[in-house]
Each structure stands twice: as C-alpha cells, then as structure tokens.
Amino acid sequence: MIQIATSWLLLLPVLFGLGWLASRWDLRLENRMDERERMRQQRSTFKGLSLLLNEQPDQAIETLVKIAQLDPETIELHFSLGNLFRRRGETERAIRVHQHLASRDDLKPRDRDHAAYELGRDFLRAGLLDRAEASLNRVGDGKYAAPAKESLLEMYQIERDWKKAIIAAAELESLQDKSHQTEIAQFHCELAQEALRRKDLSEAEQAIERALQAVPNHARSLILQGDYLVALERPAQAIEVWNMVANTHPAYMHLLADRWMAAHTAIDKADAGLDRLCELLKTQATGELLDIVQKHLTQIRGAQAAEVMLTDVMQHSPSLSALSKLAETRLALAETNGSPERIADLKATLSLLKQRTTSLVRYTCGNCGFRARRFYWQCPGCNHWEAYSPRRSEGAVPSGPSM
Numbered sequence: 001m002i003q004i005a006t007s008w009l010l011l012l013p014v015l016f017g018l019g020w021l022a023s024r025w026d027l028r029l030e031n032r033m034d035e036r037e038r039m040r041q042q043r044s045t046f047k048g049l050s051l052l053l054n055e056q057p058d059q060a061i062e063t064l065v066k067i068a069q070l071d072p073e074t075i076e077l078h079f080s081l082g083n084l085f086r087r088r089g090e091t092e093r094a095i096r097v098h099q100h101l102a103s104r105d106d107l108k109p110r111d112r113d114h115a116a117y118e119l120g121r122d123f124l125r126a127g128l129l130d131r132a133e134a135s136l137n138r139v140g141d142g143k144y145a146a147p148a149k150e151s152l153l154e155m156y157q158i159e160r161d162w163k164k165a166i167i168a169a170a171e172l173e174s175l176q177d178k179s180h181q182t183e184i185a186q187f188h189c190e191l192a193q194e195a196l197r198r199k200d201l202s203e204a205e206q207a208i209e210r211a212l213q214a215v216p217n218h219a220r221s222l223i224l225q226g227d228y229l230v231a232l233e234r235p236a237q238a239i240e241v242w243n244m245v246a247n248t249h250p251a252y253m254h255l256l257a258d259r260w261m262a263a264h265t266a267i268d269k270a271d272a273g274l275d276r277l278c279e280l281l282k283t284q285a286t287g288e289l290l291d292i293v294q295k296h297l298t299q300i301r302g303a304q305a306a307e308v309m310l311t312d313v314m315q316h317s318p319s320l321s322a323l324s325k326l327a328e329t330r331l332a333l334a335e336t337n338g339s340p341e342r343i344a345d346l347k348a349t350l351s352l353l354k355q356r357t358t359s360l361v362r363y364t365c366g367n368c369g370f371r372a373r374r375f376y377w378q379c380p381g382c383n384h385w386e387a388y389s390p391r392r393s394e395g396a397v398p399s400g401p402s403m
C-alpha cells in the first residue's frame with residue numbers, strides 16, 4: 001500500500017506539469033481566437049473601405065455597421081458612419097448614430113463637441129432648424145467652435161434671421177483669422193431693405209448706417225441710402241448719394257438707373273440725369289445700363305437720339321445686346337416712315353438677335369460659375385455674397401448650372 005502511495009506521490013509533479021501545459025495551451029488558444037477576431041474585424045474594415053472606394057455605399061454601410069456593433073468603442077467609426085448616412089440623405093439614421101454618441105457619458109469633451117456639431121449638421125440637413133440651433137450652440141470652445149458657428153451662420157441665412165446672422169458672423173470673426181465685414185454689411189442691407197418695404201424709415205436709416213460702418217462706401221448700402229432719402233421725399237439728396245455710386249461703383253448703376261431718372265424728373269432735371277447716364281455708357285455699355293438708357297432716351301429725346309447713341313456704342317463697345325437695341329430702335333423709326341420691306345428686314349434681324357441675346361446674356365457667379373438672367377447680391381447656387389460680377393456677359397452657351 002505504502003509503495004502505491006509513494007508512486008502516486010512521484011506522479012504529482014508530472015500532473016502539475018501537465019496542468020501547466022494545458023493552461024498554456026488554453027491561453028494560446030484564447031490569444032489565437034482574439035487574434036483571429038481582430039483579423040476578422042480588420043478584414044471587415046478593409047472590406048468596408050474597399051466597397052466605399054468602389055462606390056458601393058450600400059454594402060459598405062452594412063459591413064461598417066457590423067463592425068460598430070461588434071465593438072461599440074469605435075468612436076471614429078461611428079462618426080464616419082453618421083457622416084456617410086447624412087451624405088446619402090439618410091438623415092434619420094445619421095441623427096440616430098450621432099445622438100447615440102452625444103448621449104455617451106464616457107466621451108472626451110472634444111468628442112462630445114464633435115458629436116454635437118455633427119448632430120447639428122444632421123438637423124440642419126433635415127430642416128429641423130430649432131434642434132440644429134440647440135445642438136450647434138452646445139459645441140464648446142475648441143476645434144469644433146468655428147465650424148459650428150459657420151453652420152449657425154449658414155442656418156440664420158436660410159431663415160433670413162439677419163440679426164442673428166450679424167452676431168454669428170462677428171463671433172466667427174473672433175474665432176477665425178478672416179474678415180466677415182462684407183457679409184455683415186450685406187446682412188444690414190437686408191434689414192434695411194425689409195425696413196424700407198415696411199416703411200419703417202428709422203430702422204432703415206440705422207441699418208444703412210451700420211452697413212456703411214462695416215464697409216465704408218459699400219455699393220449696396222449707398223444704393224439703399226438713396227432709396228431711403230427718396231422715401232423721405234428728398235430726391236436731391238438721394239441723387240447726391242447715388243452720384244457716389246456713379247463715381248466709385250459705376251458697374252452697379254443699372255441697379256438704380258430707373259430710380260435715378262425718377263429722382264431727376266422729380267426735381268425737373270431729367271436731362272441732366274440722362275446726360276450723366278449717357279456719359280457712363282462710355283465704360284458701362286456692355287451691361288443692363290444700355291437697355292435702361294435706351295428706354296429713357298427714346299422716351300425723352302426720341303428714337304433718333306437713341307439711334308445716334310447706339311451707333312456710337314457699337315463703335316467703342318460692340319455687343320450683341322447693343323446690336324439688338326439698335327435694330328429695335330431702327331425698327332421703331334422705320335415703322336413711322338420706312339418701307340414695308342425695310343420693316344420686314346428689321347423684324348427678322350431683331351427676332352434673330354433677341355433669340356441669341358436671351359439665351360446668352362447672363363450674370364455669372366465668380367465663385368461657383370452659376371449663371372442667372374438677373375443680378376443677385378447672394379448667389380443662389382453657392383450662397384456667397386457679392387460673388388456676381390455686376391457686369392452682364394454674353395458668354396458662350398452656358399454649360400454649368402443656370403436659371
């Protein structure tokens with residue numbers, strides 16, 4: 001019996017050894033499984049990315065969602081997923097992903113700001129402006145402060161809440177090394193225009209003053225200041241202000257030429273007003289000003305005077321628009337004393353020229369290339385202010401977006 005017990009005792013170290021080996025084996029097995037899991041995740045990530053690169057976003061999203069579910073710690077992946085949903089127009093899913101991130105307690109302040117910013121962008125995209133504003137206002141100082149303020153500025157402009165836009169633009173200036181005074185002047189101009197429409201002249205005066213403080217000698221502010229003076233029944237003073245536009249921003253004169261003539265007529269100086277506009281045509285004959293001057297010249301001095309002016313313009317600034325106006329004036333003259341053949345000839349020429357000019361004559365945004373028949377202070381294509389050249393062009397047939 002004792003002999004058996006001793007042999008068992010001798011077996012003990014061997015059993016320990018076997019146990020140790022088994023535990024090592026187990027650990028190695030576990031490690032290998034972890035490694036395999038990691039490899040699988042990595043493969044899934046790469047698969048997701050390659051699907052994205054191959055522009056198969058549906059499959060890419062499915063793959064990436066699986067990884068995010070397997071490992072809820074992957075914050076960056078959640079952000080990428082949320083942005084991907086938003087870009088695809090799936091704002092509800094984007095909101096869910098970003099809301100989940102924003103509600104996590106374990107997030108670093110920077111990631112929380114990031115989540116609040118992305119959530120604000122989602123709400124903005126979904127048109128839920130109140131919620132967008134609340135979320136964007138939650139973003140603290142740091143990396144996302146300026147982008148959040150930019151989004152707020154964009155939103156206030158969509159809402160046409162110019163007062164809030166002015167504050168946001170000023171705050172953005174303090175966050176960035178970039179001037180926003182042109183936008184601020186334009187926001188004050190929008191307020192002035194609204195006030196003039198409601199005949200609230202003291203509010204209009206204040207807004208114009210502030211616009212001119214932001215950008216001295218600002219073209220639109222001066223145009224509005226003239227409108228304000230006309231509303232006060234002070235046409236002579238309005239002309240004085242508009243003269244500053246004529247001297248320093250002559251390219252914008254087409255925006256006020258009709259009112260300029262009305263103000264001059266009100267003080268019995270229509271001739272002087274018309275002479276000044278004709279003088280401006282020496283440098284501004286390619287734009288809309290020519291149409292307006294031709295109209296007033298015909299009304300005040302007759303078609304003959306308009307023909308002389310247009311012949312002169314065709315000498316120094318030839319354009320299809322000027323040629324079309326010349327044909328129009330000659331047709332008016334022929335209709336009173338011309339032969340039926342000449343009238344028919346001029347009508348054919350005019351209809352051809354009008355076809356060409358209506359399809360070609362456009363204002364073009366210098367920022368995004370958007371082309372439009374009328375002038376805009378803010379581009380409807382890219383929302384940039386003062387991006388349109390006030391000079392209308394007769395470029396080639398538009399290839400980009402236009403209206």
Ligand SMILES: [Zn+2]
Nearest residue numbers: 365368379382
């Ligand atoms: Zn544009």
